Amino acid sequence: MTRKARARGERSRGASVALHATLVVASLVSLFPVLFIVFVSLRGRDGWQEPTRFSGFGFGNYSHIFHETKFLTWFGNSVIVALGATVVGVLIAATAGYAVSRLRFPGSRPLMWTFLVVQMFPMAVLIVPLYNILGQLKLLDSYGGLILTYCSISVPFCAWMLKGYFDSIPAEIDEAGRVDGLTPFGTFWRLILPLARPGLAVTGFYSFITAWGEVAFASQFMSSEEHYTLAVGLQTFVGQQKAEWGLMTAAAVLITVPAGLAFFFAQRHLVAGLTAGGTKG
């Protein structure tokens, strides 16, 4: 990598070539696995065994997973759980972040620390006790249980980021709201939340992706095939004995699409949201 002098506006030809070459190579590395999976998924059931041949394209894998596996059920489960976790999680995180940002109350600083420390909890500590709790509450193998679990993962980080974001919104706006006769909650709901939209987009995206891609909790908590999420269901395609990579890749493509969409909508806000939250934590 060259770090050539950036003479105002101009760049030597060599530096320019090096810059673009580096970026093209990096883009290829980042793109290749994704394209490769799309490629394999279109090559039929056993096409993965000849990864370099360009023939035999078709939608066989896709029609198979739609018709002969529970893919659609798992997909639906994942959508319910991920959306549920996102909505509930972001709401809780936003109220908490706002409270820490605006109100002075005993324990507000330790609370911020707690949020950070919670990030460190390995799920290994939480998983057994949570398993027992959900068992007692009869929430094992249910959407509610998994949604709650995912909230406990994403809320601390989201609250932490949103606090930073709320800090960047002037307190005068709150005061103006109060003068106009809004309740504290009304101020938060009608004035601050709309202003914090980029921050909400980022945290919403984060919660969604976390829930969409989580494996460990889902593997243990959802025991019946009807309730599997995609992360669990997909493992059944590539078991220890027999691997259906063709089906796996087709499913992988379909799983990535919603995540990619969520990403597409959030990405404009990502940089702004991350820096506001990240730097002032």
Next chain:
Amino acid sequence: MVLPVVVVLAVLVGYPLGRGIYLSLTDANEANVGRTIGVNHIPSTYEFVGLDNYWKVLSGQEGHFYGRLGWTVVWTAACVFLHYAIGLGLALLLNRRMRFRALYRVLLILPWAVPAFVATFSWRLMFNEKYGVLNAMLEKLGVGAVDWLGDSTLQKMSAVAVNVWLGVPFMMVAILGGLQSIPAELHEAAEMDGASPWQRFRHVTLPGLRPVSGTVILLGTIWTFNMFQVIYLLIGQGASSESEILVTYSYRLAFQGIRDYAGSATYGILILSLLLVFAVFYRRLLARQEEAR
């Protein structure tokens, strides 16, 4: 308004944590934990054993703790270093004025949009010894097939590669944001004073990035230390292997064979303590640097 989050944290994190600590002080496993089979309720019979579990683990009697800890530390350091270095490099390049910048940015962020388990499975296919595309390419180059996921050293390198691929976009975006928050005047002033590009990078860019770097390195370390999916799904869930990190080992203790809840909780608490110690030292270090400036 802070109440909901306090309640959530207390119920979903505080209580399990407390229970985790308690479990780690007992000899609980699948056989002696209370459970309900049909209409019969079997009460728990596990006993309080004090620090026995910790002693067993820390004295190395059980689960090769130190070997695994060593690999976990190497794994974390390697991943975070590569994440940060590559992320910084790409962010610096992307921060320049040039053609196709928006396109490059989208392409480079792409791996972030792929869920980790999907990416891991994809890589597992690419690493496949017989049918993987990487070996197919190597063969075209005249190099023999490599058993990427068989040998333990290669296994480790493969896992690091996958995790780096997954994690760079986050770092890159965060650092890019940090770069954009450094006022351009600072660079101009330094240039006027005759600072070389390297000097400008060292004395303007890096210090300007410090707040962002501090945060992302801390978070990255925590996340990588606890990274479950890449190791678990890439290397497989079968017999114990050297490439397992503490978290995946602890998970296997809890949910495979005779479920050893106490052992798993012990590992969990040890992981948490290690991270806490690290975070405290790290914050101190940052604070001291801040003062030194």
